[in-house]
Amino acid sequence: MPRLTKISAVNNGLRSLPSDIGDSRSLTALHLASNRLNQLPDSICRLKTLKVLWLDHNYIAGLPMMFHQLGGLQQLMLEQNDMVYPPKEIILQGCDRVRAWCHRRMHDRVSARQHTIVMTVQDILKQIHERGLGHPAFFEPDVEVGMNEGTDHFYALVYERFWDTMLPALEREWQTGTAVPRGAVTSFGYSREEVDSVLLDYRDPTGRVLRTKTQMFRRCGCMGANGRRRVCVPPKVGWMCERKATLIKHDIILEREQEERRRQATEREDIEFRVALARRLVKEGSETIEGKKSYTKKAIRMAEALKKKKQMGEFESEAEAMKVHRRQVVEKKFSKRKDALNKEREHRLADLKLKVAGLQEELVSLRGWGKEQKEAQIDQVLASMATLPEDRKLAEVEQQLEEEVAKLEEKVAMVATQKARNVMGKKVKRDKEFQEIVDEMVVDLVLQDMEAAGENARRKAEQEHEARLWKQFIIPSFQSDAPRVFRRIMAMWLGVGMRESFAEWKIWTKKRISQRRKDARKALREAWHNYEAAGVVSVMAEWKASFWEEEYDIYTDTQTWRHKETGDVRTVRPTVEEFIPDGYEVPKPPSQRLEDMSSTGSSSGGDSSGDTEETAPRRRGRGTAGDSRSDGSRSSGWSIASSSSRSSSSSSDSGGNRGGDDRGDNDNDNGGDGDGGGSSSDVEDGESSRSLSARNTSAGAASSLAAFDAADSEDDRQVFHVLLRFRITIQVLFVVCRQRVRQLGR
Structure with a gap:
């Protein structure tokens, strides 16, 4: 009935409507009150000319998803239904409000599906990276793209390779039962057309999640027109190929995260401005007449100390060289005496050895008292070999050598000390070299003061930002929510619950x-x-x-x-x-x-x-x-x-x-x-x-503890004592926090 304009089926016990009711494009009024309808067909949303719709006194729980397409609807009756979508408070606000609510629901559902698709693709790319399924010639896992408020990380890939090789390889691993992290995606039920449409249109607070740009890859997989491999010229050290690629963001940035990025960027700009200002003030101060005099005076003192230290080092090296030379002379003099004594010792030792050998030959043919006499003579010769006079003389020579060396070192040290005193007492010669050292130290001092001023400015700015955050977020939470939370905790530990x-x-x-x-x-x-x-x-x-x-x-x-x-x-x-x-x-x-x-x-x-x-x-x-x-x-x-x-x-x-x-x-x-x-x-x-007042707290705790001690064992009492001490600790913390909040409020 293409020319039908009105249908009235009030109180007819209808349980459903025909699915092709939307083909009646000329329908303007539809009266279906007091029936047994529990749902509406989706085709009813195609009635663009519908102006009146009575659905009251039925069993309808929700309107169709595309109900907002009824743009000409002027009168809508939904009373006395089991309506859940939209809520009753929306229905009472009229037809336009119901249509707007349905449009919002449709938009939210579409947005939720798009959000799910984007997060699924991101999770799949993460699994491809972790499992090593992406070839370096077609997949780069971490590409940084600078934004105004920060840096975002992207996956760079050849989009066709994702659908042809990467995703099928991952699906094969899913089918083989390879271990998948908890919460990770294990199936992909979206078509390529839907995924392409969502990725092209989806945006987060920082912009689009899919971008196209020229990207470098660590391997080259380019192919020529004839189907053969084409080798590219490496664009940079460590990279083998540069080609057009698709970039997909690692994670979706939420609005609060973007606000936090903006706040941090603003803080960084403010801190850098204060640091630059502090450094500029120090530099300008150093260029004034007073500043130049002050820095020059400090630099001259430091240059004089450095010059004197350098001269002291030269004197110490000269004294050490002199000490080594004179020690060599003394050792050379004593070495001649030691050589002579060593020769005498060797001759004497050889004579004694010959004497011992002769006595031992005579000892073989002797017996009795004669043998004892020869053995006594041999022992006497051996004793004399152990106590040669040359050994004593050599020890005396060594002792004399050590004494001479000690006197020499003392003398050299006295000379070096005297020279050092002379150097410290004299003024440093301010020649051209000295002036160059002073100029360099002036520059170093200015740079040091600039760095110190910048660090002080940075620390002060960070403290101010922290105090502002505390005043903006922490103190209001203490003034509003924290006392209520602490009161609830205190009430529970005082006995309630x-x-x-x-x-x-x-x-x-x-x-x-x-x-x-x-x-x-x-x-x-x-x-x-x-x-x-x-x-x-x-x-x-x-x-x-x-x-x-x-x-x-x-x-x-x-x-x-x-x-x-x-x-x-x-x-x-x-x-x-x-x-x-x-x-x-x-x-x-x-x-x-x-x-x-x-x-x-x-x-x-x-x-x-x-x-x-x-x-x-x-x-x-x-x-x-x-x-x-x-x-x-x-x-x-x-x-x-x-x-x-x-x-x-x-x-x-x-x-x-x-x-x-x-x-x-x-x-x-x-x-x-x-x-x-x-x-x-x-x-x-x-x-x-018991009550929540502090006056009744101790009495309630004491009575509870007394009853517990009278009725239970020693183990039970110990556990209860621990609970009681913890409760008292909570009370003390509550009092301290309340005093702190009052101080901050004042």
């Missing part, structure tokens, strides 16, 4: 203590079982030894032992140790008894301190009964004189004792839970009476 946390923590702690006590008791029972089982070995050995009876033979006057069953006879008395297996070691008993654990519960840090006056005697009564039974079991298990029947009875007694322990444990656990419930109620009563 602490009751529930403490109750949950108490239940968890009691369960943990109970389980730990049960595990410790189980381990102790197993230790006692093993100990008693090891004791059976000694009992069996004693039983085997009891089969041997002692006998006395009156005819041979000997004592023997006979076995009751086998009739074997032996003359050695059998002992219990003979029947104990080899390698058997007497085990050590456990360090604690089961009755001690059941009566006190101290093995695992039990909460026995929480026992009331009714439960404590009941526990002690069970512990006493267990003591009487367990004492019998222990004594029967290790008595050497006991029999097998006693051993079995002790085992049964031990089992009864363990049963009593288990019953006692259950009673203890129940009693502990009851005690815990009482203390929790006390805490709740105490917490309900």
Whole structure:
């Protein structure tokens, strides 16, 4: 019906509209109130001539995505619907406001999709770089492009290569199951046409994310018209090719980041201006008459000190050379005497060696007293060889040489000191060389002062910018949000919300203590079982030894032992140790008894301190009964004189004792839970009476701590004390911060 202008279907129970309703281009009014419609077809957005649309009293939750295209719509009725998009407050503002809201929603959805596509491409390029899938002839991972407010980083690539080789290679790695970082892209479901359109149009606060420019690459992959490789001329050292490339930005710059860049750029400009101004002032001051005089005076003093230091260095080198020369002369003089003494020593030593050799030849044919005399003569000659007079003379010559050298060094040092005094006392000759040194030092001093002034100006400017930021952002946050936050924290640590946390923590702690006590008791029972089982070995050995009876033979006057069953006879008395297996070691008993654990519960840090006056005697009564039974079991298990029947009875007694322990444990656990419930109620009563004022804080904390100490174990009290100290620390921090905020406000 191409000429249809109005449709009225009010209160007809319609559940849907035909999908081709948008083909009625002449339709101007559409009345669909009081039906059962839950959605509208997208084709309704093609009714450009539609002016009236009644949709009230239906079940519609949202309008179509392209609803803003109904530009001629003048009357819109949407009352009594389950409307979510747009919200009801938008609907109440009229048709134009609804159409504007739908247009904004469409724009946001399109922008979000474009943003997702750009970020996906950036993530893919990052994975290509990290996995090494981009050939250096077609992919450069980091290219810096200078902007007005900073520098942006781009990926440079040959765009066709991205679609032909890089992206397929990455998709193959995705399919093979190669590890991908958490949050990285693992699929690419966009067409090339859509990606090209988005990259060409998408902009962030700094400009377009895709750019085209000539870029250098580290390898050359250029091809000629004939399909053969064409070698390029390297444009720069380290680069092999320069060609037209596509640049895609590493990351999307947000508006707040751009504002931060602008602020930092403004701060840098201000700081550099102040530094340049400070340096210029110092330079201008140095060019004035007073400045020139001041710098020249400082430079002359420094040049004189440098000149004198240089002369002192020359004198020291001359003195050292003189010292070396005179030492050589003295050593040469003494070397002649030492050579003569060494020759005399060698001659004397050779004579003595010949004498010793002759005496040794004579010693061979001698016996008795003559031999002893020759040996004494040989010893005397050897002693004289060890104490030659030439050795003493050589030592004296060395000592004289050292004394001469010491006197020489002292004399040279005196001469050098005198020359140094003369140099320090004289004025420096101000010749042409001296004037050149002064001019150079004047320039150095001016440059140093310029650098110092620039650094001072930079530091002062940075402090001012920091103070301005503090005053602009930090102080307002303290004045508005911080007190509220601190008040909330202080309220929580004063007791509001602490009751529930403490109750949950108490239940968890009691369960943990109970389980730990049960595990410790189980381990102790197993230790006692093993100990008693090891004791059976000694009992069996004693039983085997009891089969041997002692006998006395009156005819041979000997004592023997006979076995009751086998009739074997032996003359050695059998002992219990003979029947104990080899390698058997007497085990050590456990360090604690089961009755001690059941009566006190101290093995695992039990909460026995929480026992009331009714439960404590009941526990002690069970512990006493267990003591009487367990004492019998222990004594029967290790008595050497006991029999097998006693051993079995002790085992049964031990089992009864363990049963009593288990019953006692259950009673203890129940009693502990009851005690815990009482203390929790006390805490709740105490917490309900607290307030957030500082006057009631200490009283509430003291009452809570007293109730806790009276109801729980030592471990619980220690943990609660830690929590209480932390709460007091928070209160102190709150007071200090509040005082600091007041000072800053003033």
